[in-house]
Amino acid sequence: MKYSVLIIAALLIAAACIAGCAQQPSSTQESSAALQDAIKIGVIASLTGPASNVGTNMWQSAQIAADKINAAGGVTLKDGTTRQVRLIVGDDESTQAGGQKAATKLITDDKVDILVGGYSSAVTSAYQQIIAEYKVPYIVTGASSPIITHRTDIDTSYVFHHCPTTDTYGEYTTTFIDEVVRAAVNKKLGAASDRPFRLAVLYQDTAFGKGVQTAVGNTITKKNLNIELVSLQSFKMGESDFRTQLTAIKAAKPDAVYIAAFPNEGAPAIVQARRDIGLNTIFLNVENNDNSQFYKDLGQYGEYAIIESRFSPYIAPAGAVAAAQDDFKQAYYKKFGTYPDMMGASTYEGVFIATEGIKSAGTTDKTAVREALTTLKMPQVIEAMKDSTISFSSDFRESSFDLWMEQLHMDAAAGETRPKIIWPDNLKTTEFVLPSWYEAGSSA
């Protein structure tokens, strides 16, 4: 009996150890003496839970940025000292409670100088109170709901939003549907140009998903678009079975389906729609799905799906950022054996923005860094920005990206689909294609 009790105790201790190993794969980037006096940047990412795929990509991308900054000599402050950058990760566990725990630990135990990261608006907004209380500058690079900096119930003045909001890309995608998809569908049907376009939205029931759904509705109203929302179906975060919602969508006879989901939700939703439900339509996806795992999970069912994007693991728009994107992808591949995704790209830039803010302030004093970030104007890093410059708007501290729409085409060599830019005209490499198997919602 005693022997058995010992075994149980050993197993529980092993569980705790393994939990430590697996859930916190690396609590700090390095711990050498050279980094003891370093600038401490806290990275909040989902290393475990439903968003772990994207979260891991964010954390690894931050490491590539820190490596590059340190290799270039570090950050020189006003007092003439040059300091290295040290990253400390906080795993939000893809949950609100996990996010609160991670933010509190990074701020109070690790005493970070600045924070970067944050994925899932629901999770990020849950720990913003802690950021407001301790007044730590935070560059949010993943959570895309505008509430992150628009909310008025707490002080958000230390929060800077470096990723397009659901308002921005929801409007962008809806405009694309109206200008491009509608015309192609009407042409295929031989329908009059005033035929209402039938759009369905499948959205995650969180601030992120609801934000996209609201943006679509607002855009239709604001621009007076001839788009009819025929079905609005929600699902809970982390869902893997969408068949019932997709059946309801099919019954509503849509011309296209806009999916506001994470990659681990969006890919099975499209596979189930095409394979199980026979919903042969165009699926439009939010930018966070431009992730190598998404392409892998989609397989052939992803063919002709569309992603609104600003950074892709597989293509880069022609122009000033192409070479920088390639450098980043190669460095990432060399270190981790995979390709970075979009949230990784903005987090990579987030670390550069953080260090630029500290450099401009000449100190790690949090109030001074906040002031420096407010007036920051730095050249774009790897993603195409408006006016080729990273800066934050004076009202809600949001940066502005150049977006594009891409369509997925089967790549026989890869055995998966690969994206091609189809919109806007100055970036597109090919035209939008309405596949032969496409079925419009109604014939006229």
Add this chain to the structure above:
Amino acid sequence: MDDISIILQILFWGLYAGCIYILLATGLNLIFGVMKVVNFAHGEFLMVGAYITFTVFLFTGLNPYVILLLSMLALVGIGAIVERLCFRPILGTGKLNEIFLSIGLIYIFQNGAAMIWGDAWQSVKSPYDGITVPVGPLSVPLDYIIIIVVTALILCGLYLFLKKTTIGMQMRATSQNRKGAMLVGINVERIDVISFGLGCALAAAAGTLWVVSGQVFNPYMGAIPAVKAFAIIILGGLGSIPGAIIGGLLMGLAENGAAFLLGGIWKDAISFIVLIVVLVIRPTGLFGGKEG
């Protein structure tokens, strides 16, 4: 798609979801019925079953429905080890010990799986992917028909095992009266190991069918199905195998009906609403006896 077809389609998805729940809940009830232990880590056996299927498929390319047997066999072994090392020593020492032990097991299995396979979402493509068959007015993927048939076969096999074999009868005897079973010479500890292994094998079958149906999975996938399995066995009646079957089916149908009528966010909530309603009307569950 007319209204009847839509309703039939939703019922079909409910039936499919019910199959996964039935296997998971039947396994859990088998263990509870014989050992009276509360194992919150039961969903982790579903997860391990999914990963075994994934791994064997990745390395051998075998038909996943064949791997189902391997997965079940592997989980019989894993279940027997867990029972012997973890649950047997604390049997009868109080429910709190069982609860904390099973919570510890959740961490061990989840983090162990994350270390071995990583925590990225994975999926497996069935060899019958893309094949549909007509069922009345519906055209449904062949995989779902196979899943329903496989579930029915497993349940028939379990029924025959419990009714016709000596070990099955000993399991039923132990479930009905543990002390009485000991008095008539049944080695109840041996029965415990077999029951636990068999319960885990049923969870493994659920995991394999989950994978084959094209749903994504990761090391943390077992938590929600386990909670639902508990709701199902309470709904059906603790220790009752028919209760687990009816409860699982009811849950699958209720979830998909709620997702269609009320929206996807009600999918999980409806399980517990049904549970509360049933318990208010019949506190012992649908098939529960006095002890339930």
